[in-house]
Amino acid sequence: MYVYSMLTLFPYYCLAQKASWWSIGPKIGYEFGSGLVGGFEATYLPRQSESLGPFYGITADVDFGHRFQRLHIGVEGMLFFGLDVGPTVTFLDNHVYSGFSIIPFLGIFIYPFYQFNVPFGDTIRSNMIGAYIKIPTRNLSPGPFN
Numbered sequence: 001m002y003v004y005s006m007l008t009l010f011p012y013y014c015l016a017q018k019a020s021w022w023s024i025g026p027k028i029g030y031e032f033g034s035g036l037v038g039g040f041e042a043t044y045l046p047r048q049s050e051s052l053g054p055f056y057g058i059t060a061d062v063d064f065g066h067r068f069q070r071l072h073i074g075v076e077g078m079l080f081f082g083l084d085v086g087p088t089v090t091f092l093d094n095h096v097y098s099g100f101s102i103i104p105f106l107g108i109f110i111y112p113f114y115q116f117n118v119p120f121g122d123t124i125r126s127n128m129i130g131a132y133i134k135i136p137t138r139n140l141s142p143g144p145f146n
Contacts (some may be wrong), residue, residue, distance in 0.1 A: 021045040021136045023057075029115070029130020031065060039063035041132055043076065054079040059086070068092040070117070072101050081106045088117055109135060 023043040031037050045057040056077045063070040074086025084103040089096060099119035105111045111132040118125055 019138050020047050021138055023134045023136045025132055025134035027061070027063075027113075027130055027132045029063075029113075029128045031126055031128040033126065034065050034067065037063050037065045037128060037130065039070075041134065043134070045136075059084050072103075074101065074103070076103075082111075090117065090119065105132070107131075109133070 021044075023045070025041065027039045027041050029037045029039075039062050041059060041061045043057045043059045045055060054077050056075065059072070059074045059076050061070070061072040061074075063072075069091045070088060072086060072088040074084040076082055076084035082105045084101070084105065086100060087098065088101040089098050091097075097119040099117060101115055101117045103113055103115045105113040111134065113130060113132060115128040115130070116125070117128075
């Protein structure tokens with residue numbers, strides 16, 4: 001229980017440091033109807049307020065499946081669980097499908113997730129489950145991202 005409590009509170013400790021953070025890592029999932037999917041996600045968490053309320057960030061994902069590639073840019077927020085929403089472009093069989101994704105997630109370091117992709121005007125909706133493996137890194141560089 002102690003370890004779980006520490007892992008749950010870790011994001012709040014990070015944000016209490018009044019710095020911006022990057023969280024980058026691989027993801028692996030299973031998309032129903034397509035099979036295994038691999039990829040990467042990067043999250044940028046700007047400086048947050050001093051409260052321990054919800055925090056937010058910007059995400060970018062790239063997925064590689066058997067017959068497709070997918071790019072997702074989103075905005076995420078997290079309190080006890082997280083939600084990432086944003087536009088998604090899928091490249092499948094020499095066609096480009098635009099739409100959006102809704103991705104609820106939970107955890108720290110290892111984030112189990114469910115991803116629901118909704119294309120605009122097409123019927124290739126997809127569902128994926130998987131996990132991100134990410135370690136937050138404090139941004140120490142000067143400039144607009146700190």
